[in-house]
Amino acid sequence: xxxxxxxxxxxxxxxxxxxxxxxxxxxxxxxxxxxxxxxxxxxxxxxxxxxxxxxxxxxxxxxxxxxxxxxxxxxxxxxxxxxxxxxxxxxxxxxxxxxxxxxxxxxxxxxxxxxxxxxxxxxxxxxxxxxxxxxxxxxxxxxxxxxxxxxxxxxxxxxxxxxxxxxxxxxxxxxxxxxxxxxxxxxxxxxxxxxxxxxxxxxxxxxxxxxxxxxxxxxxxxxxxxxxxxxxxxxxxxxxxxxxxxxxxxxxxxxxxxxxxxxxxxxxxxxxxxxxxxxxxxxxxxxxxxxxxxxxxxxxxxxxxxxxxxxxxxxxxxxxxxxxxxxxxxxxxxxxxxxxxxxxxxxxxxxxxxxxxxxxxxxxxxxxxxxxxxxxxxxxxxxxxxxxxxxxxxxxxxxxxxxxxxxxxxxxxxxxxxxxxxxxxxxxxxxxxxxxxxxxxxxxxxxxxxxxxxxxxxxxxxxxxxxxxxxxxxxxxxxxxxxxxxxxxxxx
Numbered sequence: 280x281x282x283x284x285x286x287x288x289x290x291x292x293x294x295x296x297x298x299x300x301x302x303x304x305x306x307x308x309x310x311x312x313x314x315x316x317x318x319x320x321x322x323x324x325x326x327x328x329x330x331x332x333x334x335x336x337x338x339x340x341x342x343x344x345x346x347x348x349x350x351x352x353x354x355x356x357x358x359x360x361x362x363x364x365x366x367x368x369x370x371x372x373x374x375x376x377x378x379x380x381x382x383x384x385x386x387x388x389x390x391x392x393x394x395x396x397x398x399x400x401x402x403x404x405x406x407x408x409x410x411x412x413x414x415x416x417x418x419x420x421x422x423x424x425x426x427x428x429x430x431x432x433x434x435x436x437x438x439x440x441x442x443x444x445x446x447x448x449x450x451x452x453x454x455x456x457x458x459x460x461x462x463x464x465x466x467x468x469x470x471x472x473x474x475x476x477x478x479x480x481x482x483x484x485x486x487x488x489x490x491x492x493x494x495x496x497x498x499x500x501x502x503x504x505x506x507x508x509x510x511x512x513x514x515x516x517x518x519x520x521x522x523x524x525x526x527x528x529x530x531x532x533x534x535x536x537x538x539x540x541x542x543x544x545x546x547x548x549x550x551x552x553x554x555x556x557x558x559x560x561x562x563x564x565x566x567x568x569x570x571x572x573x574x575x576x577x578x579x580x581x582x583x584x585x586x587x588x589x590x591x592x593x594x595x596x597x598x599x600x601x602x603x604x605x606x607x608x609x610x611x612x613x614x615x616x617x618x619x620x621x622x623x624x625x626x627x628x629x630x631x632x633x634x635x636x637x638x639x640x641x642x643x644x645x646x647x648x649x650x651x652x653x654x655x656x657x658x659x660x661x662x663x664x665x666x667x668x669x670x671x672x673x674x675x676x677x678x679x680x681x682x683x684x685x686x687x688x689x690x691x692x693x694x695x696x697x698x699x700x701x702x703x704x705x706x707x708x709x710x711x712x713x714x715x716x717x718x719x720x721x722x723x724x725x726x727x728x729x730x731x732x733x734x735x736x737x738x739x740x741x742x743x744x745x746x747x748x749x750x751x752x753x754x755x756x757x758x759x760x761x762x763x764x765x766x767x768x769x770x771x
Contacts, residue, residue, distance in 0.1 A: 313401055313440035314558070315526040316581060319513050320444075321506040322361070322451040323537030326352075326553040328503070335480070337473045337504045340511035341555065344530055348557030349566035349599070355610050355628055356534045356574045359542055359549030360617060362418040364534045364574065369393060369417055371578025371593035374613065375725045378739045379418035381616040382543075384731070385741035386419035390592065393578035394425055397442050400585035405432035406444040412509075414446040433516035442581070445513045450502045452537025455495055456654050462498050466505045475500045483548070483694050484672050485540060491659035499536065523559070527584065527599075529577070530555045539657045540676060543617050543648065545626035545635055546695050547687075550612045556599055570606040571630060572598055594723065609715050615727055620648045623727050625720070627712045632705075633695065634712035635685040638727070644676050672696050684709065 328338040330345035331352075358364040358374055366379035369392050374380040377390055394404045405428035407413025412431050415421055432443050448454070449465050457465060466473075477493035480500075486492050510530065517523040532552040535541045541548035554572060556562060575595035582589050583597040596604030612626040623638040651657055663669050664677045675696065686709050687695040699705045719725075726734065735742045 313585060315441050315443065315517075315522055316397075316402075316584065317443040317445060317513070317517070317526055317528045319510055319528060319530045320446045321503070321510070321530075321532050321553075322446070322448055323455070323534065323542060324450050324503060324506065324532035324553060325536040325541065325548055325551060326532075327500070327536070328507075328553060330555070331553065335475065335500050337500075338507040340507045340514060341530060341553075344510070344514070344528065344557055345555050345565075347559075347564050348528070348555055349562045349568050351554035351556070351568045351570075351572050353569055353630065354531065354552050354554035354572040355550045355612065356552055357550075357610075357612050359534050359545055359612065359614055361533055362416050363613075363615075365415075366417045366419065368533075368574050368577060369421075371575055371590075371595060373575065373594070373611075373723050373725075374418070375615075375720075375727055376723045378726055378734060380613055380727060381418075381731060381740075383618055383743075384418050384616075385743065386417075387738060387741055389417070389419040389421070391590070392421065392425060393581055394442065396582050396587045396590075397585055398427075400582075400587045401440060402585065403427045403437045403439050403441040405437055405441050407431055407446075410448065412445045412447065414448070433513055436516065436520035436522060447506045447509045449505045449509065450499075450537070452542060452654070454502055455499050455537050456656075457498065462501070466501045468508045469501060469504055473501065473504045483540075485676060485694060485696060486656065487660055487663040487669055487673055489659045489663065491655040495538065495654070495656050499538070525559075527561075528555075528557045539651060539654055539660065540644075543614065543651060544644075545612045545614050545624055547633065547689055547693060549614075550626065550628070558599060562599065569630075570598075571610050571628070573607075573610040609712070609719075611716070611719050613725075613727060616731070617648050618650055620646045622646065625716055625725075625727070627716045627719070628689070629712070631688060631690050632708055632712065633687045633689045634709070634716065635687075636713070636716060637681040637683055637685070640681045640683045642681065643679055644681055684713070686712070 327333045328336045328341050330338070330342040330350055356364045357367050358380070360382050362382055363374040363380050366374050366377070370377060370390050371393055372390060377386065379386050394406065398404055404426045406426040408415060408426065408429045412433070413429070428437065432441070433445065454461070454465055475497040477497045480493050480496040482488060482492060482496065514528070517526050531554045535549040535551060540546060543549065573595060575593070576598045577595070579589045579593050579595045580597045580599060583600055583602045596607065608629060610628050612628070614622065614624040616622070622642055625636045627634040664674065682698060682700060684700040685698045686700040686705055687697065688699060689695065700709055731740070734740045
């Protein structure tokens, strides 16, 4: 009898220890069971890598990641520029819903961040706030204590389950147009075989074929390779620490490539991003995913992995793991004021077709955005237009007005130069996507129609007009929030 009692006590003790190891005092999952999660971001990069079929790119580390995980062919950001894109990424909400849709604004009371929920689930947040590999740029100031590690976490891997952020600025727009000296510094690790020949660059049909355009594409592909070396550094850090097998790695670009008509515009090249996810033992190596994915899917996916409840304010879906949600019919994107230049454009993308609505068709595509005007491509493009050297496709961008609606077959026309909105053949598709946009704007509370002066009056965003006026007094180009005296055109 004593032996039986002793056996029962042993069994109970073992069960109790197991329960203690798998639960905290609040019933949360134990840290030892949580996988690490790492974001590796290449700024201003489209899906121009070897694993995406682009033979110009030398990206062995990114290609390796794709072989070991899942490559997503239809991943899109909700905004074609950094701060609005990142604000949606970190909050899991549309910038047009929370008020971060204008480029360079300051939201005064941001909603909870997905990192807040991960911290409650037991994660250490390793989000560096400074270079190298750190960046916030959310169009708001994150709350105090939101991150646990503010330095480069790859030099000292956290001991407990962590979320790690690794941002590579090497490919930013400013570096695509870098001076030869700066470009040489950015690409110092490249081997001779990694270098590109400008003569072999394949240019989009909307650009003029000029030395400046070819040189920027050469530099773009070379800095993409420089990013690849740094991706390799991050992966090596996980391997050295012995945590790679228990780490989910997301690699993606924060929006499309940093060139005119890509970054800042909702065309395919501005919102289509690379996305690769590796999860050892959970995602089959070499998987190719063709479903529609949006950046707003990331936050609920991470919370699902952590076993946390997904707030109803997050409209995205879970894209990996046992709770993967169904593919949506559409994904959406928005472009509003870019620095000092106002516009309002919305985008609806399905697998094949892409619908764009221009609320201010009286404003030209090629409005001057001072920062964008520093690009050699933009300067060369404007010069060729002034000299009458552009063909019909290349001149489209300099039209004095925009069509109220644009519709593209993104499969057969990936550069989106043949607008089908006026074709009777696609009348039903146009109506379908037009209605989808109307529903989305209503359901998400799109603030794009609210003037910024009103948003300031409501106390939603800070008034930075005085800052811009002071910059102008000092001879620094101002970034003013000016909404033109032009009525928007509404589609019926």
